[in-house]
Amino acid sequence: MDLFGSFALILAFICAVYAFVGGIFAIRTRHPLLVKSTRQAGIATCVLIFLGTFSLEYLFFSDDFSVAYVVAHSNRDLSTFYKVAALWSGQEGSLLFWSFLLAIYIFSTLMVYRNKNGELMPYVGVVLAGVQIFFLTLNNFVASPFKALATPGAHGAMNLVARADGNGLNGLLQYPEMVIHPPNLYSGYTGFTIPFAFALGALLARYPGEKWIHLTRKWTMIAWGFQSAGILLGAHWAYAVLGWGGYWAWDPVENASLLPWLTGTAFLHSVMMQEKRGMMKVWNVWLVFITFLLCITGTFLTRSGIVASVHAFAQSSIGNWFLGFICVILVVCLVAYFKNRDYLASENQLDSMVSRESSFLFNNLILLVSCIAVLSGTLFPVFSEWLSGSRISVGAPFFNKVNIPIGLLLLFLTGVGPLLAWRKTSAESLKRNFAWPLAFGLAGGVAAFALGYRQFYSLICLTLCAFVAATITSEFYRGAKVIRARSGASFLASGIDLTLRNTRRYGGYIVHMGMVLIFIGLAGVAFNRDVQKDMQPGSTMQIGSYTLLLQSMDSKPEKNYTADRMNVEVLRNNKQLMMLYPERRRFNVDQPSGTMVAIYSTLKEDLYVVYAGESPDTQMPVIHAYLNPLVKWIWFGGAVVVLGTLVALLPNRKSVLVLSAVAQTSPQAIGGQQLAQPFQPTPAMREGHD
Amino acid sequence: MTKARTQRMWAVLVAFEAILALGLLAVTLRAQQTDRAKEIGGKLLCGVGTPKCDCKQILTQCNHVGCPNSAGMLKTLDAGVAAGDPEATIVQRFVAEFGTAVLSEPPRSGLNLVAWYLPSVTLFGGALLVIFVISRWRKRPTMVPAGPAAGSGISPELLARARAQAARETQD
Numbered sequence: 080m081d082l083f084g085s086f087a088l089i090l091a092f093i094c095a096v097y098a099f100v101g102g103i104f105a106i107r108t109r110h111p112l113l114v115k116s117t118r119q120a121g122i123a124t125c126v127l128i129f130l131g132t133f134s135l136e137y138l139f140f141s142d143d144f145s146v147a148y149v150v151a152h153s154n155r156d157l158s159t160f161y162k163v164a165a166l167w168s169g170q171e172g173s174l175l176f177w178s179f180l181l182a183i184y185i186f187s188t189l190m191v192y193r194n195k196n197g198e199l200m201p202y203v204g205v206v207l208a209g210v211q212i213f214f215l216t217l218n219n220f221v222a223s224p225f226k227a228l229a230t231p232g233a234h235g236a237m238n239l240v241a242r243a244d245g246n247g248l249n250g251l252l253q254y255p256e257m258v259i260h261p262p263n264l265y266s267g268y269t270g271f272t273i274p275f276a277f278a279l280g281a282l283l284a285r286y287p288g289e290k291w292i293h294l295t296r297k298w299t300m301i302a303w304g305f306q307s308a309g310i311l312l313g314a315h316w317a318y319a320v321l322g323w324g325g326y327w328a329w330d331p332v333e334n335a336s337l338l339p340w341l342t343g344t345a346f347l348h349s350v351m352m353q354e355k356r357g358m359m360k361v362w363n364v365w366l367v368f369i370t371f372l373l374c375i376t377g378t379f380l381t382r383s384g385i386v387a388s389v390h391a392f393a394q395s396s397i398g399n400w401f402l403g404f405i406c407v408i409l410v411v412c413l414v415a416y417f418k419n420r421d422y423l424a425s426e427n428q429l430d431s432m433v434s435r436e437s438s439f440l441f442n443n444l445i446l447l448v449s450c451i452a453v454l455s456g457t458l459f460p461v462f463s464e465w466l467s468g469s470r471i472s473v474g475a476p477f478f479n480k481v482n483i484p485i486g487l488l489l490l491f492l493t494g495v496g497p498l499l500a501w502r503k504t505s506a507e508s509l510k511r512n513f514a515w516p517l518a519f520g521l522a523g524g525v526a527a528f529a530l531g532y533r534q535f536y537s538l539i540c541l542t543l544c545a546f547v548a549a550t551i552t553s554e555f556y557r558g559a560k561v562i563r564a565r566s567g568a569s570f571l572a573s574g575i576d577l578t579l580r581n582t583r584r585y586g587g588y589i590v591h592m593g594m595v596l597i598f599i600g601l602a603g604v605a606f607n608r609d610v611q612k613d614m615q616p617g618s619t620m621q622i623g624s625y626t627l628l629l630q631s632m633d634s635k636p637e638k639n640y641t642a643d644r645m646n647v648e649v650l651r652n653n654k655q656l657m658m659l660y661p662e663r664r665r666f667n668v669d670q671p672s673g674t675m676v677a678i679y680s681t682l683k684e685d686l687y688v689v690y691a692g693e694s695p696d697t698q699m700p701v702i703h704a705y706l707n708p709l710v711k712w713i714w715f716g717g718a719v720v721v722l723g724t725l726v727a728l729l730p731n732r733k734s735v736l737v738l739s740a741v742a743q744t745s746p747q748a749i750g751g752q753q754l755a756q757p758f759q760p761t762p763a764m765r766e767g768h769d
Numbered sequence: 770m771t772k773a774r775t776q777r778m779w780a781v782l783v784a785f786e787a788i789l790a791l792g793l794l795a796v797t798l799r800a801q802q803t804d805r806a807k808e809i810g811g812k813l814l815c816g817v818g819t820p821k822c823d824c825k826q827i828l829t830q831c832n833h834v835g836c837p838n839s840a841g842m843l844k845t846l847d848a849g850v851a852a853g854d855p856e857a858t859i860v861q862r863f864v865a866e867f868g869t870a871v872l873s874e875p876p877r878s879g880l881n882l883v884a885w886y887l888p889s890v891t892l893f894g895g896a897l898l899v900i901f902v903i904s905r906w907r908k909r910p911t912m913v914p915a916g917p918a919a920g921s922g923i924s925p926e927l928l929a930r931a932r933a934q935a936a937r938e939t940q941d
Contacts, residue, residue: 323826323831432900437899445892448891448892449888452887452891463875463884469869470870471876472872472873473884475873476874477875485888
């Protein structure tokens with residue numbers, strides 16, 4: 080099966096090269112058969128990548144320990160669930176997994192648009208094939224996951240060998256979220272290839288209008304949704320498994336996932352300016368280019384070993400390939416832009432500083448500044464060592480100091496933006512729209528102060544959260560009120576109707592509400608507490624209002640590891656609340672041991688208990704307990720963000736028939752004006768505004 | 770109650786309160802010491818550049834199972850805090866042993882200032898640029914189509930009415 084997999088990937092590479100070279104000829108000659116055959120070569124490439132990936136999974140499930148990658152990342156006792164995850168647990172497999180996800184996107188794109196947009200699709204196909212060639216080069220010639228296990232033999236020959244069992248999967252990855260976090264994150268990274276291909280293709284083809292934006296909007300949202308879910312799942316995994324009491328350490332790999340998310344978020348906002356007003360065309364094209372470049376840059380950072388990270392893959396020369404690819408993309412984008420920049424001229428202008436357009440501009444600025452802050456902080460140790468020769472570290476305290484004010488500014492704009500009108504907002508409208516949300520925000524701040532949240536940034540954050548929540552609620556309320564007045568339905572039904580009529584706008588607001596919940600959770604960090612104590616059975620420790628009683632300790636053998644477990648009784652006001660079982664896992668194969676945190680989670684706070692090992696002085700087991708306020712809001716907010724993204728992806732249930740109704744009005748009703756032709760609202764008009 | 774007995778009672782009470790106060794003081798000092806250790810430990814990274822381990826986690830948050838560095842570093846930190854050494858002295862002790870990379874954030878001097886000021890310079894520079902761009906866009910002459918909505922056959926009156934209705938019903 081390893082030969083089959085290798086063969087499938089080689090064939091995929093050949094098909095991708097044909098799709099790329101043939102695609103260029105097809106664009107030049109416009110020969111319909113050539114266009115069709117290159118598109119089919121693109122589809123064949125994807126199918127062959129699927130086959131290659133399934134072959135590798137088959138090798139894991141059949142415990143084929145003659146393949147080096149299977150030996151390194153699996154063993155016989157590994158459960159089926161984690162054999163799936165073993166695919167992306169190492170360098171070679173994760174690169175094949177990248178190609179696999181990319182192939183799913185490309186296959187879907189080529190199939191969906193196979194008979195549409197004939198002018199644009201050959202360009203898009205060439206760009207997609209170019210990206211696939213790069214990854215298939217890595218899969219075939221640089222980091223093949225199908226290498227056989229071999230030992231050096233006589234006369235320089237290699238003897239193929241097979242091991243009885245494998246080394247097993249890294250213990251830290253044997254956790255359910257690790258089966259869904261990387262696919263989500265990689266789906267985000269790879270998904271941004273589609274808007275990139277459409278943007279570059281449209282620029283090269285000088286494709287008229289904003290159609291490429293309409294075509295890629297949903298693809299961008301899908302990629303963004305996966306990226307958001309991936310980031311949050313990763314944070315939850317770090318929180319629940321690593322046992323340091325936090326969920327975000329500003330590690331270079333975490334930062335790498337955040338960078339394209341920030342620019343992707345900026346794009347999702349600024350794209351509305353182009354759709355509504357025909358503005359920001361250059362900016363949008365470059366935002367898509369930069370987002371894709373940051374996806375590749377993040378991968379370069381993770382795999383080159385250029386920055387130290389607890390997550391990074393083993394150091395290898397593969398980073399040079401990524402660096403080369405980044406340079407190629409940059410050159411192609413620059414050349415395409417300078418040759419066709421006249422095509423990106425803006426059609427409109429801004430009417431007022433106080434308008435929805437301006438708020439989008441500032442929103443984009445802040446997201447970009449945040450991106451620059453994270454990127455520069457991540458790379459600064461490298462530049463510092465190059466320039467001054469001194470090694471420095473840029474850790475979490477730096478990123479927190481720099482990014483907290485930026486995040487709060489962004490939160491403020493999240494509240495302000497929806498209250499501003501397109502084109503121009505009058506003073507009267509400002510007063511009317513801002514009065515209640517501002518009052519609610521201030522009341523929220525006072526309530527937070529009274530509840531004891533008295534750290535400066537946390538208080539500001541909670542005040543802004545109340546303000547933004549009020550603005551979003553008022554948007555839903557006003558819309559639902561109109562529908563209720565017309566239909567007589569309940570507020571809830573009217574709200575749902577409103578959302579389904581303009582899913583993009585109200586889905587967006589749901590996403591904003593999710594972000595508010597996440598910020599509420601983040602505000603709790605300033606009040607984290609922790610206590611560490613050497614314990615023996617029968618002894619107790621106190622944290623906040625909780626008393627922890629170590630009842631006993633035991634060992635629980637599982638299929639692939641043995642769990643050393645603490646049985647901790649949690650009491651509150653001398654009443655038993657629950658039992659918690661923090662554990663340390665010793666794996667049967669040669670893998671580092673890991674922790675499994677026990678968490679009692681409420682909306683107010685998390686009681687987070689870690690079995691921190693044995694004290695070197697007393698040889699007694701150590702409990703490290705944390706009291707982390709408001710953490711649950713983050714995970715809840717993440718679910719709301721995903722829900723909002725899904726809603727925004729739904730088609731509108733019915734059009735907002737405002738302009739259609741006018742067009743259908745009889746000539747007499749509009750003062751005898753004869754219409755030469757029926758009024759056709761643009762797609763943007765039909766969808767209402769966002 | 771005799772005077773001597775009253776005096777004895779007062780003496781016992783004062784002694785009790787003194788012991789209580791000393792106890793409370795000790796607890797408070799211990800708590801402050803722990804908080805201070807946490808605060809200083811938050812400015813240091815664990816195991817930077819040592820051959821045994823390079824986990825680079827915040828010293829007081831290191832969760833690396835069997836970390837060969839954190840226990841020793843925490844002992845040094847606790848000893849410095851217990852001796853009442855100033856923060857700068859304690860931190861300097863670690864810098865002397867591990868180099869500046871042991872600091873969890875770059876010192877605010879020399880080239881490192883670039884890292885500290887780049888985000889704010891970008892923010893303010895970018896904000897000025899956005900304001901400039903908006904002002905420039907606003908000063909541009911407006912492109913007005915000649916005649917009644919050139920070629921579409923829709924009168925300005927109809928367009929104005931449609932716009933008004935759209936504005937009203939989309940709440941903007």
